[in-house]
Amino acid sequence: MPELPEVETIRLQLKKYLIGHRMSDVELRYSKKFEGNSKNIIGGKVTEVKRFGKALVIDLDNHYSMVIHIKLTGQLIYRGPNLKNPNTLSEKVKDGLEGKHTHIIFHLDKSGKLYFNDVRKFGWIKIVKSEELKVKSDFLRKLGPEPLIDEDNPPENILTKEKFTAVVRSTTIPIKVLLMDQRKMAGIGNIYANDALWLAKIDPRRKSSSLKTKEIDNLFQAIGCVLKKGIEKGGASELSFVTPDGSEGEYQNHTLAYDKEGEICTRCNKGKFKKIKLSGRGTYFCPVCQK
């Protein structure tokens, strides 16, 4: 669910809504997954919202930043003056904006609020000095290069076709498992890994090092293609993903292979999508046209 396209969708909205707001108070209702001193961000004004893989970074003008990872079921929802349209609220926000799954409320100036909800409590938020982001966050430090050109990362941190080729040739683990390894490349999770492999006509179980140059090229293209489509559709609201304005994404209606067990493959019209487990994760593929 929340993979690169979902987190990017959140980032784009948070940028619109949060920049310029000043943090007036942090209400910690469940603090087990909150690290750092919340007082350090009070008074700071939001200057930028960035994304690194599946993590978000909110920069404040007082030299502190918040690193946020929403994992599977985290939600960041904004209410306040920058919301132009009527305030929609998806029913995926289980108990409403201030229900039992609301763990943190960031109170902003001008009556703004940013809610952090998370049914499964896997998501985390960490406060660090902006200049120490990469030092203090293990997650950010170990993160691999970004598969899409983006403004937050310097060119040397972009996953080029050459880098991708080198990574794929470096290991024998199944190609799907490699795609989802955040240290090798950032942002790809289960949905987009399944879809990219289908698009590139590659069997997810293949040993990475067994891919031919042409297959690697196709897969590299396919990754860019599915991630961009995910962003275009506003992410996939399969489980609990909602955007900061409280609405849902559309990609779940456009998946290529993910969650299609038993359906006939739309490309070859022969294969029936199979579901297997690969490294513990649900894996979907067409046994006829994915070689």
Next chain:
DNA sequence: CACTTGACCTGTCCGC
């Protein structure tokens, strides 16, 4: 090092 499994959580769905 390579690779898999379990833990972290809770809601949902399926079968009996």
Next chain:
DNA sequence: TGCGGACAGGTCAAGT
């Protein structure tokens, strides 16, 4: 209807 169990997917720690 109720209950137990499997399942969902992101990441890290621990195990083989």
